[in-house]
Amino acid sequence: MIEAQTVEFDPPSEAVTAPAQADSSTNTAVATRSEAEPPATSNQTAQIFSMIERLTLDTNVPIERAEQAFGFWQKVQAEQAKKAFTAAMIDCQAEMEPIRRDAENKQTKSKYATYAALDRAIRPIYTRHSFCVTHDTVPSPLPDHVRVLCFITHRDGHERVHTADMPCDGKGAKGGDVMTKTHAMGSAMSYGKRYTLGNGFNIATEADDDGNAASGKTDAGTNFISPAQVAELEKIAKDVNADVERFCKYGKVESLAHITIANFERAKKTLLMKQKPVGGAK
Template sequence: MQTSESIKQISVALLGFHKEVPTISKESKNPFFKSSYADLPTILKAINPVLQRNGLVVLQFPEGESGLTTRLLHSSGEWMESTYTMKPVKATPQDAGSAITYQRRYAIGAILNLDIDNDDDGNSASGKGEKQPANNTSNMSELPWLNEGSEEFKKAVTYLKEGKKISAIEAKFRISKKVREILLTNAA
């Protein structure tokens, strides 16, 4: 992340934003992981009025061939920004548009520290129902192995081809180094 020389005023404004921002509705569904998330229009509708009241605006613009820079700008001229790069799986306009939307959603969530996904570490998909600490290694041994060629493996390849992250798959399955490499190669 990069920032302006001073971030004193933008920090105060960001604190004001967090005091006001409503809970963002997570009504979009991810069928592969049986989870829900807030889509980009829902996020923008919830945050834009609160950003404006606090003298803030989010700007997003292309960076290079497959990057997106997100800048949080304050009325004082102070700013914070970060660049996120993601190549679409295929070079079609639809895939490029999908990758840009995905980048925009996650970049806004990151720079504003928003809760835009239901992150249950794979428990709802595995039927456990309770949220567990993410780094609990005893729970890792309870996860099933992802095996090359299985239906789950094929779904995981499709999921990655949509530009999504392997960390979500790793939250649901144990993956050997070999299978991880094969998975990433098949998704490329």
């Protein structure tokens, strides 16, 4: 090993034994060595690996030094990959728009964007920016749950994982059994994939208003009441001792917050009808 290193890095013995031509021989030897070597590569990775290889082969260098050099190189590579991931994610999200809610949950009477809708809208964008998406599941620490993992990986090697613990007990919104365990598991995985993919790229969803929101138009029939209006209805319900859950069920809405602006006055009037007349008259 040492002899190979001496031959590679030291001048030829002729340069040492010819004192009258020592300087010129030394220069010639260096020049000859440079010409014999392959051109320096511009690939930084190849250069660093070559350096680590020389450290490994040199018996005078402790193996720990080579391991430290390799660890440092890995750290630099990871930092560069992370920066590339962030830059690509910024460009990627700049092209992504809110996704239309294309399906309805009949249990909660609410709309949502399916995984297929998300995938159809954003896959061409994130693949163009060198991302790939994969999913997996692992046991969840929560009972009757499954943990869904979403791996967002960039071409340069950096990866980010998003998780969601989804219930798979087969219960519906009201606590009753609505599906088999097998169906529940599949449903939980589907929901988990949708949530983690949306979170991974910070995707917003919006109700299908036929493009009115994008054009600056609004429709009271497709917009929910404000928090102040929700608070007003809650106060009236409390004053008249109304059962909010039954009231929402009667109005076919998931909650007071899901009452549309167009139905606000009617909801308010319905609640006020339960108010007892002044003086206790029946």
